[in-house]
Amino acid sequence: MLVWAATAVAANGANGANGELGKLMALLAQRKHGEVTYVEQDYLGILERPLKSSGVLIYDAPDHLEKKALTPRKESLVLDSGKLTVTRGDRTYHFDLSEYPQVAPYVDAIRATMAGDLGALEKVFSVKFEGSLAHWQLGLAPLNEKVARQLRRIRIAGAGDDVESVQIDKANGDRSVMRMGASQGPEK
Numbered sequence: 001m002l003v004w005a006a007t008a009v010a011a012n013g014a015n016g017a018n019g020e021l022g023k024l025m026a027l028l029a030q031r032k033h034g035e036v037t038y039v040e041q042d043y044l045g046i047l048e049r050p051l052k053s054s055g056v057l058i059y060d061a062p063d064h065l066e067k068k069a070l071t072p073r074k075e076s077l078v079l080d081s082g083k084l085t086v087t088r089g090d091r092t093y094h095f096d097l098s099e100y101p102q103v104a105p106y107v108d109a110i111r112a113t114m115a116g117d118l119g120a121l122e123k124v125f126s127v128k129f130e131g132s133l134a135h136w137q138l139g140l141a142p143l144n145e146k147v148a149r150q151l152r153r154i155r156i157a158g159a160g161d162d163v164e165s166v167q168i169d170k171a172n173g174d175r176s177v178m179r180m181g182a183s184q185g186p187e188k
Contacts, residue, residue: 021118021129024136027161029116032061037181044174057180059114065107079107105147109140109154110166125154135159 035058041050058066063082069075076087084095084103097103105124112120121127121140124147128139140154152169168176 019129020131020133020136021127023133024129025116025118027116027133028114028163031059031114031161034059038067038178039181040176040178042174042176045172062115063111065111065114079111102147102150105142105144105151106154106168109156113138113156113163133160 035056037054038057039052039054041052043050052072053069054071055067055069058064058068063080065079067077074089076085078085078087079097082097084097086093086095097107108120108124112118112124118127121138124144125140125142128141130137130139135157136159137155137157140156142148142151142153148171150171152171154169155167156163156165157167158164162180164180166176166178
């Protein structure tokens with residue numbers, strides 16, 4: 001299960017501070033570090049079969065995200081304070097995400113969810129909570145019309161304070177599904 005977290009809690013919004021969504025955000029915000037295995041499948045309209053990759057995800061509060069792909073080839077994506085570092089083979093690339101606003105909604109969805117930061121989510125998405133704390137799903141639809149032309153929605157599902165899957169549905173019909181596996185390292 002995913003063991004990610006951060007310090008910020010924003011438990012206001014449509015469901016209120018005492019609602020299930022507020023409770024979920026408070027629960028997620030308690031985690032400070034996590035490491036989990038993942039398997040990701042990208043379904044692209046131009047391919048007959050999905051592209052599959054697997055590796056490890058790492059989160060450290062407040063905003064360090066790392067995705068280490070181990071198969072089919074090694075690759076590392078590290079996000080720290082709005083800076084993205086991509087390493088493929090012996091090449092490393094650096095990006096300032098403020099220069100790539102089209103990427104921000106994807107980053108905001110994951111980072112704000114891990115942080116339990118409902119306020120940050122609601123700045124970018126219409127947030128829909130379904131289920132209970134035991135088994136929940138967040139539906140995130142972009143508020144910005146330009147972003148909505150590219151991204152239909154993001155669905156994040158979990159149980160308790162574990163994020164178990166992230167599905168990204170693009171407007172063109174392509175989608176990505178990431179399922180998280182066993183956690184490693186300290187949980188809180």
